[in-house]
Amino acid sequence: MRAFIALVLREINERKALLAAAAVASVLPLLAPLLPSTGSNPAADIREAVMWVVLGGLPPLFALLLGVGFIGRDLAEGRMGFYYAQPLSGSTIWFGKLTAVVVLIWAVELIVMLPTVLLAPDPGRFFAAPEVFDRFTPNWFAPLVFWIASVAVVLLAHAVGVVWRARSAWLVVDLFAFLTVVGAGWIALSPFLPIVAPEVGVTGLGILTAAGLAGLIAGGAVQVSQGRVDLRRCHRTLSTTLWTVLGACSIAVLGWSVWIRSGTIEDIRSFNRLAVGSGNWIGVDGVSDGRMDYLPRFLLNVNDGRSLFIGPAVDWNWNEVQFSADGTRAVWTEFSAIDQWPMMYADLGVSDPQPAFTGVVLGADRDEFSVSPDGSRIAVLEHNTVAVYQIDPPEQLMAAHIEGEFTPIDxxxxDANSVRVLASSTPEGRGGDLHWHLFFVELETRQLIESAEFDSPLRWGSRSLDGRFPDRLARIDVDGEEHLVILGNGNGEVAVDLGRAPRWSGLRTMADGRIAVFQDRDDDHCIDVFTPDGSLIHRIELPAAEEIYDGAEVGPDQFLVGLWSWEGEFPNRTRHLMTGLINLKTGKTERTLSGHAPVLGYWGVWSSPGSWEVGSVAGRLIQSEDRVLSLWDPETNELEQLIPVLQ
Amino acid sequence: MSTTADPLVIDHLTVRYGRVTAVDDLSFSVPRGEVYTLLGRNGAGKSSTISCLVGQRKAASGGCRIFGIDTWRGRRHVMARVGLVPETPDMPPGASARELGRFLGRIRPVWNAEDYEKRLDRVGVPRRLPSGSLSKGQRRQLALAAALAAEPEVLILDDPTLGLDAVVRRTLFEELVGELADRGTTVLVTTHDLTGIEGIADRVGIMQHGKLVYDETMDGLKARFRRLRCVRGAATTTDEVERALAALEPTETRLVGARVDAVIGRADHAAVARFKETVGITEVEVEPLSLEEIFVALCGDGQGGA
Structure with missing residues (x-):
């Protein structure tokens, strides 16, 4: 230790001119406010701004110079022999010199900062107050980042300096190893970056970066210990150590990546999102132990437990799995690159469904896609173009561009030969209100026809096309008061007038045509049941809760609603879920299921045509507070747990 | 020749730079308290040998031991007892003699600061100037002072007089003689200053093309190699002279007219007497040679080797 400290002090002394240079540079922030162009900005702010600029430039510059020279220059100029002629171990020489450089950079930072900090109105905030990167990042973080970056520059510059000076044939090995490590890193981490699982990707990059720095540190130590004054041997030992460490780490990261991607449905601890349709298959992704934000996604048959991995979920890629109305086919998008989303499908009627490519690749900015009721075709809305493809064999059947300033929405x-498109526009002189258009794509005639347009504002998500009742388009008119009407889907004209619905929160058309409107009235809620032509049948009061959402029609006159409320006081309050089985005929709540809520109608659950059918599997899916997914039998009140899969 | 007690042993050392063999299966040892001078022309492999000997360069095969410790593996332990004056002084250029003394005083197990200061005074090395600002001779003196202040048991000097003027060269070797007499230090020195080393070396090794071609005591070498001058008669052919000389193992022969001038490697009385009896050879004279003359005779172009 005595020798180590002596060497550190000696090396710092050798380069003390850098500290003098830093002292000169530290004056620059003090002079900056004197410049005429600084205007009326406060002097303290100007000083601080210039200080950050100097701090961001000077230490990395010094790091570069020191990194190239602190060993490499001595080696090239034949001065390393002095250290080897002393009773100093190789590691003492390396770590002593490296420590001196690291301390020097740190000292340079302190010297640059010191005058500005001392003259600041509140010097303490430089070490505690949040300012630099964003309001959550403390100021001391910036010098720390500069310092770490500078140390990295030192190590990198050292390695490059040695390699450059040696100019040995090992350069070929370096190049090969570099490309191998980059390739392995790419193979390991590109499936996660930038959007599939950024936390995994960034962690992997962090591990590789740390391994690179560790490899450079260890490589330097081995180089000094084993290469000594032989420059070529120095290069060889440095490279061997660096690439061994990085190679081993790359293999480990590769293995980790494979493990993360090899998760089965049994690994999912809690589900994240669901896609449901009319059949027994659902799409589900979820969180599993050790896989961070990587969400493996599966098709799961809730009846027999068969599952099929369909690539990872991408967090913002909503509605990414859809089922045909007959439940025989699932179509989904997978992420392969920023602007590349291949569409895949699987036939669910066979005993061993397998993923297959539809032949269609979507861009990142596509709007929507839809599957035909028989699953034979898909329609894609991309920019203002509607394209329809046949899945098997893959073939584009037609593409039509919606001319004009429209924004296609849904x-x-x-049926298999007709696609309906809802679009909006904002014509001039209409006060910014949206103008709505309905288009039909007729595959037989290959024509795009505008069937209706209307200028009433549609709000609150009621603008979606109702699969079961293609002639109806719900809307809420907020022209002064909330006035709920149902528009005809074909012409946009009012088909049903439900009157005023001041606290309207949801609307569901029942199998027999009755219309249920959910009213949210602070702590108590109700369902207004209307006849198909809009006459109020009765009002059903619901159990007390803070929020209500419409669930599913599970049987004749049996309707599930989701209710949730908060228990306790902020910030320790907890959410409480409850499912209510409502008899629409009697208006009674027949059963409640505490701690669970129906998944249909809940955020993060995407429904394909048929999922809302009476008695559908989708309607009986129940989730717990901690995202455990179960199938509920309202008759027996029994729960069959689906996710996590019971071992 | 080498014994396990010898503090400095070079054992079948081979050094290569790529495809070039700089030192080829070199072996010799230096007994305790002996001054061994390793001679050779530029590029003979002396500095490569020294570099391996002090553990700075790894041998292609074979190795070096000092105090029985492999110098590559145990460099740190070895260098605690070894002083080295390299061919080119390599101390940090920003370090003054004073800083250097302070630094070495902290890291060396033995440091005679007083001796260091006295030597610097004696040779006139400024204390405060960075070593990079000193003259070549001053830097070399500084290196020597640093090596000696550590009171090493083995001192290795790689061409210590290179670039020094005649006065400094003589001073350096004279001082060295004094130091060595006091301490009984084992010394290995490579030098081109053969006149300076002649008075203090106990043993001489001569390297040629990476190989050790002679390894003898100084006295033995000087007794063995002599200059022979003679005159050949008019009837005696040069072939007859060369045939007669062959028994004396000449390393250098010059025939100028009737005069014969040769350096012989076998100068015992019996052999010379037999040569004198050769018909047609007269005025035979045998004279001693300086180390430099022996070296030139052995390592001159196209000559030498054993």
Missing amino acids: LRFD
């Missing part, structure tokens, strides 16, 4: 197959 599309849906009415």
Whole structure:
């Protein structure tokens, strides 16, 4: 230790001119406010701004110079022999010199900062107050980042300096190893970056970066210990150590990546999102132990437990799995690159469903896609173009561009030969209100026809196309008061007038055509049941809760609603879920299921046509507070746990 | 020749730079308290040998031991007892003699600060100037002072007089003689200053093309190699002279007219007497040679080797 300290002090002394240079540079922030161009900005702010600029430039510059020279220059100029002629171990020489450089950079930072900090109105905030990167990042973080970056520059510059000076044939090995490590890193981490699982990707990059720095540190130590004054041997030992460490780490990261991607449905601890349709298959992704934000996604048959991995979920890629109305086919998008989303499908009617490519690749900015009721076709809305493809064999059937200043919003197959598109526009002179358009794509005639336009504002998500009732388009008119009407889907004209609905929160058209409107009235809620032509049948009061959402029609006159409320006081309050089974005929709440809520109608659950059918599997899916997914039998009140899969 | 007690042993050392073999299967040892001078022309492999000997360069095969410790593996322990004056002084250029003394005083197990200061005074090395600002001779003196102040048991000097003027060269070797007499230090020195080393070396090794071609005591070498001058008669052919000389193992022969001038490697009385009896050879004279003359005779172009 005595020798180590002596060497550190000696090396610092050798380079003390850098500290003098830093002292000169530290004056620059003090002079900056004297410049005429600084205007009326406060002097303290100007000093601080210039200080950050100097701090961001000077230490990395010194790091570069020191990194190239602190060993490499001595080696090239034949001065390393002095150290080897002393009773100093190789590691003492390396770590002593490296420590001196690291301390020097740190000292340079302090010297640059010191005058500005001392003259600041509140010097303490430089070490505690949040300012630099964002309001959550403390100021001391910036010098720390500069310092770490500078140390990295030192190590990198050292390695490059040695390699450059040696100019040995090992350069070929370096190049090969570099490309191998980069390739392995790419193979390991590109499946996660930038959007599939950024936390995994960034962690992997962090591990590789740390391994690179560790490899450079260890490589330097081995180089000094084993290469000594032989420059070529120095290069060889440095490279061997660096690439061994990085190679081993790359293999480990590669293995980790494979492990993360090899998760089965049994690994999912809690589900994240669901896609449901009319059949027994659901799409589900979820969190699993050790896989961070990587969400493996599966098709799961809730009846027999068969599952099929369909690539990871991408957090913002909503509605990414859709089922045909007959439940025989699932179509989904997978992420392969920023602007590349291949569409895949699987036939669910066979015993061993397998993923297959539809032949269609979507861009990142596509709007929607839809599957035909028989699953044979898909329609894609991309920019202002509607394209329809046949899945098997893959073939584009037609593409039509919606001319004009429209914003297509939704599309849906009415049947295999007809696609309906809802679009909006904002014509001039209408006060910014949206103007709505309905288009039909007729595959037989290959024509795009505008069937209706209307200028009433549609709000609150009621603008979606109702799969079961293609002639109806719900809307809420907020022209002064909330006035709920149902528009005809074909012409946009009012089909049903439900009157005023001041606290309207949801609307569901029942199998027999009755209309249920959910009213949210602070702590108590109700359902207004209307006849198909809009006459109020009765009002059903619901159990007390803070929020209500419409669930599913699970049987004749049996309707599930989701209720949730908060228990306790902020910030320790907890959410309480409850499912209510409402008899629409009697208006009674027949059963409640505490701690669970129906998944249909809940955020993060995407429904394909048929999922809302009476008695559908989707309607009986129940989630717990901690995202455990179960299938509920309202008759017996029994729960069959689906996710996590019971071992 | 080498014994396990010898503090400095070079054992079948081979050093290569790529495809070039700089030192080829070199072996010799230096007994305790002996001054061994390793001679050779530029590029003979002396500095490569020294570099391996002090553990700075790894041998392609074979190795070096000092105090029985492999110098590559145990460099740190070895260098605690070894002083080195390299061919080119390599101390940090920003360090003054004073800083250097302070630094070495902290890291060396033995440091005679008083001796260091006295030597610097004696040779006139400024204390405060960075070593990079000193003259070549001053830097070399500084290196020597630093090596000696550590009171090493083995001192290795790689061409210590290179670039020094005649006065400094003589001073350096004279001082060295004094130091060595006091301490009984084992010394290995490579030098081109053969006149200076002649008075203090106990043993001489001569390297040529990476190989050790002679390894003898100084006295033995000087007794063995002599200059022979003679005159050949008019009837005696040069072939007859060369045939007669062959028994004396000449390393250098010059025939100028009737005069014969040769350096012989076998100068015992019996052999010379037999040569004198050769018909047609007269005025035979045998004279001693200086180390430099022996070296030139052995390592001159196209000559030498054993």
